[in-house]
Amino acid sequence: MTGFYRYMLLLLGFFSMTKKSDGVEVNAARSGTTSQSSTDFNWYSQYATDGVSTSCTHTLIQANPWWRVDLLKTLSVDRLVVTNRPDCCAERINGAEIRVGHIADIYSNPVCCVIPSIPAGASYTCSCNGREGRYVYVVLPSASGVLTVCEVEVYGVLPENLALGKNATQSSTWYTWYAGHAIDGNRGLSQPSTWCSSTHYQNNPWWRVDLHNVYKVSRVVVTNRADCCLDQVNGVKILIGNSLEDNGNNNSMCAVIPSIAAGGSATFVCNYMEGRYVNLISPRNSTALPLCEVEVYGIGPWLKYSFMRIEFKSSASLTDSTLRVDLLTQLQSALATRGISEVMLRWSQMPKQDKKQKQDVKRKCS
Numbered sequence: 001m002t003g004f005y006r007y008m009l010l011l012l013g014f015f016s017m018t019k020k021s022d023g024v025e026v027n028a029a030r031s032g033t034t035s036q037s038s039t040d041f042n043w044y045s046q047y048a049t050d051g052v053s054t055s056c057t058h059t060l061i062q063a064n065p066w067w068r069v070d071l072l073k074t075l076s077v078d079r080l081v082v083t084n085r086p087d088c089c090a091e092r093i094n095g096a097e098i099r100v101g102h103i104a105d106i107y108s109n110p111v112c113c114v115i116p117s118i119p120a121g122a123s124y125t126c127s128c129n130g131r132e133g134r135y136v137y138v139v140l141p142s143a144s145g146v147l148t149v150c151e152v153e154v155y156g157v158l159p160e161n162l163a164l165g166k167n168a169t170q171s172s173t174w175y176t177w178y179a180g181h182a183i184d185g186n187r188g189l190s191q192p193s194t195w196c197s198s199t200h201y202q203n204n205p206w207w208r209v210d211l212h213n214v215y216k217v218s219r220v221v222v223t224n225r226a227d228c229c230l231d232q233v234n235g236v237k238i239l240i241g242n243s244l245e246d247n248g249n250n251n252s253m254c255a256v257i258p259s260i261a262a263g264g265s266a267t268f269v270c271n272y273m274e275g276r277y278v279n280l281i282s283p284r285n286s287t288a289l290p291l292c293e294v295e296v297y298g299i300g301p302w303l304k305y306s307f308m309r310i311e312f313k314s315s316a317s318l319t320d321s322t323l324r325v326d327l328l329t330q331l332q333s334a335l336a337t338r339g340i341s342e343v344m345l346r347w348s349q350m351p352k353q354d355k356k357q358k359q360d361v362k363r364k365c366s
């Protein structure tokens with residue numbers, strides 16, 4: 001006679017951060033322009049992006065030698081592949097940093113990875129998890145070193161505006177100037193009343209977009225009106241966070257907009273601040289807050305998680321770890337059939353047997 005176990009359990013699901021790129025991946029370094037801190041003889045910087053892994057670059061012996069490719073566009077970088085020289089001195093690359101970012105200055109860009117070592121003629125793949133950048137630097141921290149790279153490949157996708165298709169709201173609405181007009185993908189400068197948002201005149205008007213998931217925001221791009229009222233964006237704070245306290249206006253600040261030219265778009269770098277809500281709030285009284293477009297770029301969903309509470313009966317004991325793993329696998333494939341495939345499930349606590357059923361239960365050893 002088999003007893004049944006009745007379980008109550010909580011599952012914690014973490015969604016994967018890896019973003020699938022659609023379409024064929026292209027090595028973006030091939031169409032970029034290269035440079036390096038110095039050039040030894042004819043080991044030019046462009047040899048690292050010529051598609052030939054035996055033609056290489058070479059700096060002079062110097063402090064912190066570097067090599068750079070300007071991709072000429074901003075990419076959400078998935079990974080980089082660095083190929084070392086085949087002939088000698090393979091260890092010279094050890095400790096080189098790969099930095100990716102928006103700025104044409106080495107140390108203003110964050111490190112994606114540090115190369116531990118690469119065998120002669122071999123390649124090293126550095127995972128950049130969608131970090132955005134136009135500039136890729138390979139820099140060797142050294143008082144006196146030489147940097148040689150034979151090929152640097154950069155793979156990624158064009159950054160996606162995370163605000164598109166999401167929900168926007170604002171403190172009040174001026175006629176038909178709905179909050180959603182600021183995230184309609186249309187800068188709408190010629191027809192602002194149809195394509196821009198605006199609040200009424202009020203104290204501290206605000207606007208907010210809900211990204212639906214937590215992202216690490218790299219930058220926010222704000223487009224101002226072209227027709228009038230240009231100074232209404234002056235001093236507006238850009239806030240990012242997960243709280244809806246004070247309508248999201250108590251979240252951390254990314255930037256203060258100094259001013260934006262008529263019909264211009266200004267970029268505010270947020271250094272991967274984490275949050276689900278992006279707010280814009282005016283510090284002024286008796287003013288409106290018009291916005292023709294707000295674009296949000298970043299990586300993620302960074303940590304989209306949710307708890308599942310499940311109650312079920314089973315003839316098997318979940319004190320057996322193999323069965324616990326087996327159950328997660330089954331749940332995972334059940335979710336996959338519903339189109340949720342990039343999910344990782346974990347037990348947030350050990351399954352507990354329902355107390356009332358305890359006396360009916362035939363215990364097993366684990």
Ligand SMILES: *[C@@H]1O[C@H](CO)[C@@H](O)[C@H](O)[C@H]1NC(C)=O
Nearest residue numbers: 164165166167168210211212
């Ligand atoms: C925006 O919010 C409304 C109401 O909460 C909801 O019905 C709608 O589906 C949401 N839109 C999107 C794109 O999520």
Ligand SMILES: *[C@@H]1O[C@H](CO)[C@@H](O)[C@H](O)[C@H]1NC(C)=O
Nearest residue numbers: 244245246247249250251252
């Ligand atoms: C705003 O956030 C700070 C912490 O960042 C907290 O101390 C404060 O109580 C909050 N205030 C309001 C009004 O939400």
Ligand SMILES: *[C@@H]1O[C@H](CO)[C@@H](O)[C@H](O)[C@H]1NC(C)=O
Nearest residue numbers: 202203204282283284285286
């Ligand atoms: C806005 O109005 C409030 C309340 O009347 C006042 O306390 C505050 O100082 C005003 N702020 C500005 C920037 O004028």
